[in-house]
Amino acid sequence: MLREVYRIEKTGSIDQLQRKSEPLSEPEGDEVTIEVKAIGLNFADIFSIYGLYSATPKESFIPGLEFAGKIVKIGQKVKDFQVGDSVFGVTRFGAYATHLNISEKTVFPLPKGWSMQDGAAFVVQALTAYYALVPLGQVKEGDHVLIHSAAGGVGIMAGHIAKKKKAIIIGLVGDSVKFSILKEVGYDYFLIRSPKFKQEMRKILSGHPLKIVLECLGGRYFYDSYDLLAPMGRLVTYGSANFTPSHSFRNWFSIAYSYLRRPKIDPLSMISDNKSVMGFNLIWLWNEIDELRKHFSDLMILSLPKQTIGHEFTFDSMHDALRTFQSGQTIGKIVITVP
Secondary structure, eight states: OEEEEEEESSOSOGGGEEEEEEEOOOOOTTEEEEEEEEEEOOHHHHHHHTTOOTTOOSSSBOOOSEEEEEEEEEOTTOOSOOTTOEEEEEOSSOOSBSEEEEEGGGEEEOOTTOOHHHHHHHHHHHHHHHHIIIIITOOOTTOEEEESSTTBHHHHHHHHHHHHTTOEEEEEESOGGGHHHHHHHTOSEEEEOSTTHHHHHHHHHTTOOEEEEEEOSOTHHHHHHHHHEEEEEEEEEOOOGGGSOOSSSOOHHHHHHHHHTSOOOOHHHHHHHTOEEEEOOGGGGGGOHHHHHHHHHHHHHTOOOOOOEEEEEEGGGHHHHHHHHHTTOOOBEEEEEOO
């Protein structure tokens, strides 16, 4: 079978992402062959294309972590799926393709009433939000929770999860035009990134303890959020948007500047403050498939709404989609539709 893919031979720029035709082998024993119908974009895609993601393969690779599609072939040992099933799932790179082979353990039946775009938009950001809030954050009823980039894909899913847990949620965004989506999600409070951030947060908290922060920006908002945490509070960091490349090429001066100014917390101060900072990279779950499946099962029990899809592009417009994502002006998820 021939397939179309977007492949990176040398990292450093979106322009290095090349569309190619290449053969796809038959699925192995526990693998299924997916005819991809939709692909979800993530920050990890941008960072891997620029060579700034620690998990990026050293050799030629196909970006992309999540997809939805139909099964067109199955391996001899596949038990849970049949040809024709609609599924969505995750892969440790390789989703920017019209077809892919993948273990049946990393795909899941597409929920009834969901489109392929809904499926491709859900898994990575919902799992990120769930893992940050539940296993790490231990969110519970009545907790005050601050969520950075609240109108982004992870922020929207985190809002839904926190509401399910009956927490009080505060959303931080870069522009007031994003307040409308936060109202739809059910955020209790929202504010804009500004020099008055700490002052406005203290007004919102009104003496209540800030128990959890989901942080993905880095820089001053990391420090300010840590300062606002109550004793026994937990700051969970899962990204650093400050490092997102804004140029069409890899600007080492800008990267070095951001790296030198990255947040640093003294472990001794953490002990005296009685606060925790936890970081994680969701892609490690790809090496712990049973744990990934357990967390995904627990996530689906919550019966969350579909992800908000802010932008849709075609497979032919992959470069435009990535540059739109790179702009930082998006709301919700960017999805690629594969004809």
